[in-house]
Amino acid sequence: MTASSTFNTNFKQYLETTQIKGETIPAGLQELLLAVADTCSTLSHEVAQGALIGLLGSAGTGNVQGEVQQKLDVIANDLLIEGVQGCQSLAGLASEEMELPLPVQGTGDYLLLFDPLDGSSNIDVNVSIGTIFSVLHKQDPAAPLQTTDFLLSGRHQAAAGYVVYGPQTTMALTLGDGVVMFTLNKVSGEFVLIKHAVEIAHSTKEFSINMSNMRHWAEPVRRYVDECLAGVSGERDKDFNMRWIASMVADVHRVLSRGGIFMYPWDQREPHKPGKLRLMYEANPMSFLVEQAGGASTNGDQLIMDLIPTELHERVSVMLGSKEEIERLQHYHSQDSSSA
Ligand code: P6P
Numbered sequence: 001m002t003a004s005s006t007f008n009t010n011f012k013q014y015l016e017t018t019q020i021k022g023e024t025i026p027a028g029l030q031e032l033l034l035a036v037a038d039t040c041s042t043l044s045h046e047v048a049q050g051a052l053i054g055l056l057g058s059a060g061t062g063n064v065q066g067e068v069q070q071k072l073d074v075i076a077n078d079l080l081i082e083g084v085q086g087c088q089s090l091a092g093l094a095s096e097e098m099e100l101p102l103p104v105q106g107t108g109d110y111l112l113l114f115d116p117l118d119g120s121s122n123i124d125v126n127v128s129i130g131t132i133f134s135v136l137h138k139q140d141p142a143a144p145l146q147t148t149d150f151l152l153s154g155r156h157q158a159a160a161g162y163v164v165y166g167p168q169t170t171m172a173l174t175l176g177d178g179v180v181m182f183t184l185n186k187v188s189g190e191f192v193l194i195k196h197a198v199e200i201a202h203s204t205k206e207f208s209i210n211m212s213n214m215r216h217w218a219e220p221v222r223r224y225v226d227e228c229l230a231g232v233s234g235e236r237d238k239d240f241n242m243r244w245i246a247s248m249v250a251d252v253h254r255v256l257s258r259g260g261i262f263m264y265p266w267d268q269r270e271p272h273k274p275g276k277l278r279l280m281y282e283a284n285p286m287s288f289l290v291e292q293a294g295g296a297s298t299n300g301d302q303l304i305m306d307l308i309p310t311e312l313h314e315r316v317s318v319m320l321g322s323k324e325e326i327e328r329l330q331h332y333h334s335q336d337s338s339s340a
Contacts, residue, residue, distance in 0.1 A: 008037045011182060011191045020177040028089025028108045029158060029175070032135065036112075036161075037171065037182075039083030040131055041189045043076055043117075044169040047129065064099040064313060072123050073097060076116035076131065084112055091138045092145040094312055096281055101147055101312070109141035110158065111150055113281040118162075119247030128166035130249025134285040135159040147312050150280060154305030160285035164249045172198065172256055174292040179256065200295035201259030204322040206241045208251050209263040216267035220300060220332035221319075248277065252286050252320070256293055261321035261329075265300065274299070275317035279309055283316045296326035300333040 006012055015030040050072075059071045077097040084090055089108030094101040096115040112135055119129040135158045138149050161173035169184035171191055179198035182191035207228045214222065231239035243260070245251050251262045266275045277283050287297035287304040297304045297320035304316060319329050 006034050006038055007189050008034060008041065008191055010193065011037050014180075014182075014193055018175075020175045025175060026089075028087075028110060029135065031089050032084060032087050032110050032112065033159060033173070035084045035087050036080070036133055037191050039079050040163040040169070040171065041184060041191065042083075043079055043131065044163070044165050044184055044186075046075060046079070047072060047117075047123070047165045050123065050126070063097045065096065072129075073117050073120045080114055080116050080131070091141060092149065094147075094150050094280070096278060096313070099313075101145060101150060103145040109138040111136040111138050113150060113285075115278070115281045118249050118282065119245075122245075122247050127245060128164055128247055128250040128253075130162050130164040130247065130253075132162045132249060132282055132285050133160065134281055134288070150312055151309045153308050154279075154284035154287055157284060157288050157305075160288040162249045162252070162285065162289070164253045166250060166253075170194070170253065172253065172289055174289050176288075176292065179289055179293045181256075198256055198293045200256060200290065200293045201322055202294070203324040204259040204261060205238050206243060206254075206258070206260040207263070207325070208243045208245075208255070208260060208321075209265075210244055210246065211242070213267050213269070216269050217265060218267070218300075218336070220329065220336045221263065221265045223332050224325075224329050248282060248286065252290070255295070255321045256289060259322045261319065261325040263319045263329075264317070265319060266317035273315050275315045277316060277318045279304070279307060279314050279316040280312060283318050286318075287320060290320045294323065295321050296323045297321075298326055298330055298333075300329065301337065 015025050059074045077095055085104045088106045089110050090104050090106035091109050092101050092103050093112040114133040117129055118132050122129050136152050136156050159175045163171045171182045173180055181195040183194045185192050227235045228240040255262050264277050283304050290297045299317040
């Protein structure tokens with residue numbers, strides 16, 4: 001679908017009339033984001049149909065991560081490729097579901113990375129899932145596409161966002177000048193602006209982590225969570241609540257919506273891996289959104305968007321959200337490394 005044929009006129013109008021740091025959004029980026037929005041409108045409908053059109057369950061295939069692909073994983077990946085490959089501004093795309101990047105016919109310099117359907121293990125139990133996307137600039141537009149074109153730090157992102165398919169289908173988007181949110185009008189198929197200037201509260205009483213991994217965590221994470229659990233009877237001046245949806249898009253949407261801290265830290269189950277979540281198309285786009293909303297995102301030692309990637313599908317330890325809590329975690333990690 002091209003910009004002229006989009007049904008997302010509200011989103012198109014937003015892109016046409018918004019200035020980012022005083023500059024109009026480049027037409028090529030508008031075209032690409034519109035294609036992503038149109039595709040996610042369609043994907044929202046497919047996700048909502050689920051069992052009704054035989055889309056639940058495994059596709060009987062595996063992806064580059066060694067994970068069993070759900071039918072909707074494959075459909076989401078195919079829809080996104082089909083939806084954006086006509087964009088003249090696109091030079092190539094990379095997906096969690098594909099080992100290698102895909103060159104496209106566009107003559108532009110944008111690179112699109114995405115996790116087409118994150119949290120897909122939740123599909124069969126009707127829990128929110130989502131699409132995560134990140135846009136980079138190809139450093140040498142004239143050269144043939146290579147995997148190394150994608151290996152840029154999160155600081156190079158031109159745009160990032162997600163679409164969460166939940167009770168509402170909502171997009172969060174940043175182009176480097178704050179965060180906005182749009183909710184899908186299921187009748188018109190249009191994303192409608194619902195929130196400007198999204199802000200993450202500096203402090204929080206809500207943490208999010210898979211507690212079943214507690215015995216595997218590094219000491220700074222265990223210390224932090226122990227203190228959250230102890231609340232006012234321990235080191236902290238407040239009691240905490242806990243949430244874990246096991247769908248990063250849904251957990252991060254909650255953090256962007258009401259503050260909190262989301263953690264999927266390194267643990268000793270697979271000590272050779274830096275973490276579970278992927279840097280390029282999960283942690284970096286989410287970190288861009290979180291930083292633009294006034295929060296912070298770290299791997300414990302460095303801000304995630306400062307990390308220089310070496311592999312397209314590399315993983316990373318992720319702790320993101322309310323700045324006060326991230327600073328406390330970073331302090332515990334610095335004490336731990338200095339005591340090492
Ligand atoms: P666990 C989904 O599979 C995912 O990649 C993220 O969306 C989510 O935060 C995490 O894994 C959940 O992992 O180990 O709790 O099932």
